[in-house]
Amino acid sequence: MAAFLLRHRQVSTLGVSGILKDKLDPCRPHVGSRLGALAGVCNLLREYSTSNDNRAHKFDFLDLTCPHAWYPVARRKNRKIFLHVGPTNSGKTYHALKQLESSPSGVYCGPLRLLAWEVAKRLNKANVPCDLITGQEREAVNGAKHKAVTVEMADVTSNYSCAVVDEIQMLGCMTRGFSFTRALLGISADELHLCGDPAAVPLIQEILKPTGDDIHVQYYERLSPLVPSQKPLGSFKNIQTGDCIVTFLRREIYKLKGQIQRGGKHLCSVVYGSLPPETRTRQATMFNDASSEFDVLVASDAIGMGLNLNISRIIFSTMKKFDGVEMRDLTISEVKQIAGRAGRYGSDFPVGEVTCLHADDLPLLHSSLKSPSPILECAGLFPTFDLIFMYSRLHPKKGLYRIMEHFLENAKLSENYFIANCEEMLKVAAVVDVLPISLHDKYLFVISPVDMRDEISSQGLTQFAQNYAQKGIVRLKEIFTPGTLQVPKTESALKELESIHKVLDLYVWLSFRLEDSFPDRELAASQKAICGLLIEEFLERFGWQKQPKTRKLPSRVNSGFLLSKEPRQHSCRLQEWIVLNPEVTLRKKVPNFAGTIFCPNSQNMFNRLANDELRRRRAATSSFALSMLICRVKLCSRLKGAGLTHFREGFSVTLGASEGERPGF
Ligand SMILES: Nc1ncnc2c1ncn2[C@@H]1O[C@H](COP(=O)(O)OP(=O)(O)OP(=O)(O)O)[C@@H](O)[C@H]1O
Known part of the structure; x- marks a missing residue:
């Protein structure tokens, strides 16, 4: 399908694959506002940004040992830090959000758009006007003094009464950790509430020492029991309503969905990382809705965060996952995060159960659930554009790729920090380096939320950057033909549609940063919505076209749902x-x-x-x-x-x- 949508399939990726090993990262770089003001660095650098390069030579731009000093607005405050830590489903976020809700002004920073949406919705519903700001969305609400943002969009120059940073243990994430570090050190709030895993406590206490902030740690217990089963599932015949089967390969998700549905008793919603977030939410909503037919969930570890799910039992179909380099056992934190989704407090299933498909996997499940998560040792860090820019002046002949590479290899860090894994960013740098655009614009493409492992996404980015360099304006129709999207008929067509959604998403992201040059935001947004619907259409049909007659409705079905005597034949209406x-x-x-x-x-x-x-x-x-x-x-x-x-x-x-x-x- 994408062949006729993306018009220049032959675009070269400029030999990037030869330069870089194509490793997968656990988290996609998704950095919205790294260009945002970093007043500390700017102040520091302003005096060097004149033409006096001798002075610039004397300044060590590679010294990243005092990142707390980059945030003078936050450093002027004596912040009260509240660490809400405990297992999943223990009410950490609930309590932090109560504080946010009752504060005169505030910001919620979450790791996912899904979470930012949910918090904005919740606050607005509670009559606390709240703006929504993510890389791809700006929804301003009249009179709002609160914001719900994705962590990359956190503003470190404003003052708030209260701020919440959710899933703070992600400051140890190889690719996105630095955005959490930035929020932790840089948000200027009287009260800063951090929610997450107890494994992050010692590191946070250590890196906040030089700030003089007041730190209080509050430990939470799980609100509903989580019972590890002694028996494996054994066979899919034993699947029940409310079960969630976890697997890590996209291909496997569809295989399991088909297998379970062919049993004729259950319909499966699916959730995995490359589905558009809207689609993930809707799949979750269908699964949660007792009146819908979709009573079983097949999911990847994408269920670990961001979705409220009425899961009765988590079933690990495997305890191994390919992490981009090797097939390895799930870590303790991964097992706990996923298993913890069963039996959500206040849901239809107040007691959660967890088991494995195969008996061989049970020992690892049980031991992981009993063990504490390993203590986090380092937080991510990444140079801002200001630092990269000043450093580039010392090496005027080098492109962004070489500057970044050199900077990252030689940066000086204290023992509490690591430099973010930026292989994906370097791939983009190699693509944009040959184009006649400013360093600032190159950096912007580099930090854009592109998935360079995905061929269509990487071609989309290349095309956008080339058109921008050549004409200064990028019309969506030059790369994409609206009106040609179709319901995918095969899994590979579905994958292409997911990739096209990513390209459209990238266009929207760029349109918020280069507004005049990417003027078709509305068209991209509407096509994105259509992509999402077509994907959902596929998901609803999947596994039914071949054997609609074997369908028996499970007991909880409300047959009014699809308004048809043959529920799976909804395309006839x-x-x-x-x-x-x-x-x-x-x-x-x-x-x-x-x-x-x-x-x-x-x-x-x-x-x-x-x-x-x-x-x-x-x-x-x-x-x-x-x-x-x-x-x-x-x-x-x-x-x-x-x-x-x-x-x-x-x-x-x-x-x-x-x-x-x-x-x-
Ligand atoms: N005191 C409470 N009263 C009512 N509902 C609560 C209370 N505490 C928590 N909940 C509900 O319980 C569920 C789990 O709470 P919450 O999301 O805050 O847990 P968490 O520890 O942050 O979990 P996770 O790490 O999975 O995000 C939520 O649906 C929340 O609204």
Whole structure:
């Protein structure tokens, strides 16, 4: 599918693979605001940013031994630090958020967009106006003094009464850890609440010593019991409603989903890392909803964070995972984080159970659950653009790749820190180095959330950077043909669609940083939403097309869900709502109609699309609000002969519906 979407498939990645070993990282670099002001460094550097290069030579830009000094705004405060630590599902975040909610101003910093969305929603619902800021979203709420952000977007120049940094143990993450270190050292708040694993306590106490902050540690116990089973699952015949099967390969997820569904008793939602976050949330919602048919979850370790899940039992299908270098046993922290998802407090399953598919794996499960997580020893660090820029002036002939490489090899660090793993960033640096753009712009591409291991994503980035360098403006249509997305028919087509979603996501990210040069944010966002829906359509159909007749509804099914006697055949029913996207190509074909038409073919799917759209509209500019219209499909013949393959015989569309019309949900 991507072959006709990405127009320049032959784009060279400039021999990057020859330069770098292609190792996988556990966390994707996703760095939104590393360009944000780092006042300490800036002050330090300002005096060297004149043409007096002799002075610059005397300053050691490689000295990263005192990162706390980079944040003068935070250093002017005597912060009270509250460490909320304990196992998963122990109420750490709940208590920290209560403090945030009752403070006059504040910020929540989470590791995932999903978490930022959830907190923004929660605060707004509690009548605490809260903005949402992630790499790809800016949703401003009138009068908001609170913000929910992804950790990379944390602002270290503003003052807050209260700040919360969630999953603080991630400061030890090889790729993203430095953003947590930056939030820990740099957020200027009277109260800073840190939630996470007790394994991070000694390190945090150590690195905060030079700040003089006041530290209080509060330990929590799990709110609901977690019972490790003595018996393995053995066979998928023993799967029950509320079970979650964990596996680590995407391919395996679909294999297990198919296997379980073929038993005819259960339908499976799926959650894994490369699904768009919106899709992950919806899959989780379907699984949680007792009235939906999807009563079993097949997931990767992506369930470890960010999703509220009503899981009764976690079943590890394997206790090994490929980490990009080798196949290895799961670590104690990984086992605990995943297993801890069973039996969430306040959910339908107040007691959680955990087991393995195979008896051989039980000893490792049991021993991991009994052991404390190993103490974290070092926190991540990464040079800001200011430092890289000043360092580059000492080596004016070197490209960003060589400057970064040299900087990272020679940086001086104290024993509490490590320099982030930036192989992915270096791959991008090699791509953009040959282009005639400024160091600042190169750095921006380098820190963008691109997955360079994914061929389509890496080609998307290359194309964006090349077009930007050549023309100064990047139109989405030059690389992507809107209106050509289709429901994938195979797993490999699904994978391509996931990659296309990543490319569109990257465009949106760039559009927030280079607004004039990436003007098609709205189009990219609407195409992203469609990608998500098509992916979901695949997920709902998967495993059913071959044997729909063997289907027996499980007991908890509410058959009203799909409004059909044959629940899995929902593609036969055309619903009465559509989404119009005026950007796309049908303009010429259909008189009086300024757009293409996407027609969700189930009410369920439509509701999701409409919810998404309304959420976006609330946040969007008025011009964007006009770019997608939701309108009613009626039985008339205006589109007959227009070649609209989305529509079935006998149905067509009323044109020119007004934006005021609202679907009835
Ligand atoms: N005192 C409480 N009253 C009501 N609900 C609570 C309370 N404490 C926690 N909860 C609920 O229990 C669940 C788990 O709490 P929370 O997410 O704060 O745990 P956590 O320790 O941060 O877990 P994790 O590490 O998995 O994020 C949440 O749904 C939360 O709303």
